[in-house]
Structures are given as C-alpha cells and as structure tokens.
Amino acid sequence: MTAETDRLPRRDVRGRDSKFHRLLVSGLLLGGLALSGVQAQDTPLTAQKPAQSKSSAVNTPKPLTDAEKQTLKTLFSKVRPATLRIEQCDNKVPGACDEPDGIGSAVLISADGLALTAYHVVEGASKLSAQTVDKKRYAVEVVGYNDQDDLALLRVSVPGGTPFLPIASARPSVGDAVLAVGNGGGGFLTAKSGRLTGLEADAGPGGATFPPGTLQMSAPLVPGDSGGPILNVKGELTGIVSYISISREKGPASFAVPVTASDARLVDLRAGKKLDAPIIGIGLNGTFRSLVTIDATDFKQISELLKLGDTPGAFFTSVNQGSPAEKAGLQPLQLNDRNQRVSGDIVTEVNGKRIINFDEFQYTVRSYKPGDTITLTVLRNSKPLMVKLTLIGRSQTGR
Template identity: 30%
Template structure:
C-alpha cells in the first residue's frame, strides 16, 4: 500500500507527467537536476521523500529558470537540454520500474501470507484406529502350513504349502497362539513376523476340542512383541472391535466392526465338541484370518478369530471368535504341560436325532468302557440280547442337578468341572430314575 501511495503521488503531482515520455520537458529537467544533487547528501534516508516533494512543488517552473545564469540552480548541475531529456526519461523509467517491482513484491508477500498448507487432518476415532493398528501389528504373525508330498515322477518328497493362517505372539519366550485347524496335518510350520523374518516353528501343544494351538519359534526377544491380554467377561453387544490378520495370504490387514452377539456356540472343526460363549462380530473375517486376534478399542486381546458363517466361504458379516478368557486357561496348560487336562465321563453317546426319535430328552449311552469313569460307576451301555433285539442303555437326564437335553449340554457342564471332581449323574434306566456318583478322569491319551 505504501508503494501504491507513492506511485499515485508521482502520477498526480503534474498533469504532464509521463513515465515513458522522451520529449524535452523543461519541468522534468529541473526535477532531474534536483535529484542529481541528492546523491551527495549525507542522509540517504531523506532522499526519497525529498525527491517526491520536489516532484510535487516544482511543476510550475519554466524553461528560463533552468537556463538563466541568475537561477538558483548551481552551475555544475546545469546540463544541456538534449542530454538532460535522455537522462530524464531514463531516471523516470528506472523509478517506475523500481516502484512497480516494489508493488509486486509487496502483493506477493501479502498473498503468501494467506496461503496455508495444512497437513491431512483425521478425526479422533480415525487417529485411534490408526494408532491401534500400528501398535498391534508387530504382535501378529503369518503361519504357513507345509505338507510332505511325493513327486509322482521323481518320487522325491517335497514340502508344499497346504494352508495358511494368522497368529499372535503370546510372550517373550517365543510362544505363538493360533487355531488348531490352521496347523492340522502339517509336516512343517513356518512363522513370519511383522518384519518379514521367517522362522521354523514347533508345536508345543493343542486342544482340538477348543480349536486352540500353541507354537514356539526361536526368534530374538527384541523381535517378539507380546500382544496385550484383555478380558471377555464384561463385553457388551455394540462395542467396537478390530480384527488383524493375513486374509488370502495378503500382508497385515485391519477390519473393523462391532460385537453383534455374545454367548454363541459353535462346534470344533476337529472333534465336533461345542465351544461355548463364543463372540459374534460383523468385522470381516476371511480365509487366512483364522488364528488372528480380535481386539477391543483399547488394543487388548478379547478373542481369537476362528470361524465364519457363510455358504460361499467368504465373509458374510457373521464371524465368530473364541473368547480370551477361555483361551488363557488353555494356553497356560499347553505352555506348562504341553496338553490340556479336561475331565470326561468316559462314554460314547448316540446322536441327538436318535434320542429325539425315541421321544425322550437326554443323552443315550452307547458304550461305557469298564475302565472308564462311567463304567467304574456302573452306567449301563446299549446292547443287544440273544435274539438281536436292541436294549437301550442309560439315558443321562441331568448332571449335578443341571438338565441335560443333548450332547452339547453335557459338554457344557463338564467344561465347568475339573479332573477328580465327583458329579451326580441322574439317568433314566428303563422306567426308573437313578442317581449315580461318578469321579471324573482325564482322557487316557492325556494322562
């Protein structure tokens, strides 16, 4: 604005002012002579105002004032008219150029003052999600299931990938937790950490009934980042959850959703035994996500992504995760003992549909080996008489006063018991009901 005011003063100080004029103007000659004398002044700061004051005060001078010997202008500043006219035009041109440049620079600086280059802005929830993924990705691993295959032509044994899945680091000792169906049938296992380093893994132990397995890798402790362990007992439908895994063999992938259901029940892919209190979520879970962690909004583990409900095999918005409270107890036993000590009754029972056809509710005992807990207690098996007629065995209707309508109910009750516990089994034998005490024992292959 200052440069614009000065230029306005120059342009309006004289009606005959023209910055590009080359005519021998007497008025401008006097301006030139006065301005030349300013180069010898000791105070350069006062030069510009003085020039502009001369431009405004000497517009009425005539030619005689410049050429007369009695003029107040010193004789050493008197310049011949043609030369004066050329210098006059040059000086005015330079002055105009300098003022224009000053004006342009001033405008550019003003414009730059209003240009603000802001970084990408994220909402608070977005920042929290990004931070959660960055902090928990180092804990998630990629598991490759290798199987031995014999080449049909060379008869050489080769290891080829037959499946893959996800897992997560449990502790600094190199224990990795995943699903049992991820490692089932493997002749060799490879675990790839977040930094793409790959290590051979050995199986510490597994629980087929709950579809949980523990591996171990000999990786440096500084590369192992244990995942924070949370709790699943206080989960609520509607709270946010986050699933991290390697679907379809891709690199770490994050999907988000909410808990859409609690206390669901699914069957183990290996044994068919029911898994209770499963978490249902609408976070996308695809092949390869199995064994990966399900996290809450604080980044703590609340479950293992295990299965999906989908006729096509792809995510349909209904995924299931084994709760961390169930997983923690299993992993502790596998790490300490290499096995899970789960109590059994020691019976084989008929399918639920067969019992329904009989018009009764309960679990029909097909076989109770004499060396098993139920056989020792006196439970009777189903058998045939001498004529080939089927004689039904005991039908279990309750255990410790809890009703048993099918096999899932029986498993659910036994999961709440420990090895060595005495339970009261109520059975229907013929037309009579009897209560039989049974001492629970571990599986023969786990003793």
C-alpha cells in the first residue's frame, strides 16, 4: 500500500497542528536540516494541517448513551458477516497470507459478491485476498476505482448467500451515532463506535482529494481500518473509511468518503470505470516532507538557510523518471555541502493561480484531469519561466 510522491496522502497518517508545525520549522532551522544527500522516497507520512470541518462541526461530541451503545453492539453482531479483511497476498500460495504485504477492510454490498473499499487499500496490489468472518479466504478482482475520491469496487468470490449490507438512501446528520468495522491495530473485523462530528470535512492539506460531503467522526480508527464501512444505527452503509488525522491539540479524528444509494460514482464503478487522479511526477521527500504546508513567513525563514530566493512557492526534491515533470525539464532542489540551494525550480503559479507551497501545488493540480495541459510559472535562477506539461494518470507511471 504505497503512496505516490505527488499525490495528497489518503492513507492513515499523522497530522501536525500549526503550533507543533512552527516548532518543527524552528527545529529544522536550528538543526541546519542536515539534509545533504537526501534521497527521494515515496511515503504517506507527510505533514498535515489539523482536521477542520467546513460545516456543522461538533468539537466535543457527547458520549454515546448506554442505549446507543447497546444498539450498536447488537448491530455489530448482525453486520459483521458482511464485512471483509482485505490482504495483499496470493491465497493460492500456501502461507503467502500469513504475512500479507498490506491489510485493509471492505464491506459487501450485493448478493453477487460486490464489495466497497478505499482505493488506497488495493492500489498497486498484484494479488488480493478477502477473508470473511469465518476466516476463509477468497479471490478478489478490482472491478473499478475512483482514485480521486479513494473508492474502489471489488468482486469477491464468496459463496452464494453471504450477507451484504444496504447503502443508505439519505445523508447522515452531525451527531448521529456511527459504527465502524475494520482490521486496525491487529484486530480482525472489530467494532469501533462514535459520533459523526462533521460534514463537508477538510481532512488533508487543502482537502484536495476529499469529495463533497466527507464525513468526520470521533470513532478511534487506526491503520488497517481503511476501507471499512461506516454504518448508521439502521445498519446502512453511509461511508467508507479513508483517512485519520492526529493533532496534539485536538486529538485523533477519522474521516470517511460518503456514499449513498443514488451515488453516481457507484454507477461508474459498477460499469468498470477506472478513474485515475492526475500527477506530474514530483516529490517532496525526507525531512522536507515536514514543509509541505509552510506559509509565506515560514518560506522566508527556510529561505534564509537554503537560499531559495525572496518569492514563496512550491519546491520539490525529486522528479520521477519518464514523468511529465521530467519531460518538461523541471529541476528538483539540489543543495551544496552547506545546505544551500545550487539549483531547483520554485513553482509560483499553475495556469495563473498563485501558489505558496507544495500542498497548494498538489491541490491545484488535482483540480484537473489526466490529459489536461497546464502551464506552470517557475522561478529558475530567480528568473521567471513558463513551463507547459500534460498531466497523466497515476496508473500510467507503472508504480
């Protein structure tokens, strides 16, 4: 379950609040960064803004009542047989699934074995296996996916009569009690409960990859719960777990992609559509990952050390081979032995839209589609340069 370098992370990640972020920036400056020879690497662990909700947030949700707890406990016993443990392994090879390459969750939504999960759970997997509540394993096929919204539809070779869950016809409301079922923390199809604390949540930097209606919950989800169902008290599916954020000030928050029975995305998934998110092929790696969301003031502080120039913008430390960025000649940041820039582009605009940092760069790129041509305004050696490139889908990278 790997991450692409210029994709906003949809994994279970740790967030940093603004106070901690500033301490981090100060620490980097005081420590001189020690970044000579930084190697590019793909990872989901990037700095995040604290989770916010654009509407109807409940900062401190009321604890579940005893009646609600009992309702959800009873519900769990009914819905658990329709949930799945998804493993990246070949179940035809003896012992291969004893230590799978990745673990996630899913939920069956039809009598013929269709199941929903988060796309990042199955992304890039050569072999997939689904385990049902009786610990039996079954083959998995990816029918369709929506990379941008982190949804995937699977066909699982479960036997006829395996339970499945209905999809809610209406959106939930803030304050609703919710039940999650997943495989986080070494568990096997375990229950976690809480309240819906926000709609239209902005979970990641800029919320670039989060669809309208994103659900925020107080349920204490952890890695491995991704792809599992969020259920209302009727046992109806209202969301698919996608993301967690941890803030020192606000604590953990969990997020889910909303789904309803009339969701047009489900029609596309059932039709077998595989919709990629656009990328250009750049990365911000190593210690620099902590600078993904720096503002103009922080940029100037960092620039005093790294000699990035006076104009804030997005810098990057790697360019993927064969990517649009490489073909367009974009230059990653290179430092000398004094941790000062000797080369490296600073991107200040995308199609005329001003950007300040790597986060905003990604956010803007993600508003386009694979095949679109965009124009970047780049500062190279302090001189403006216009660079055109055509976006590709992430699956075209072969990674």
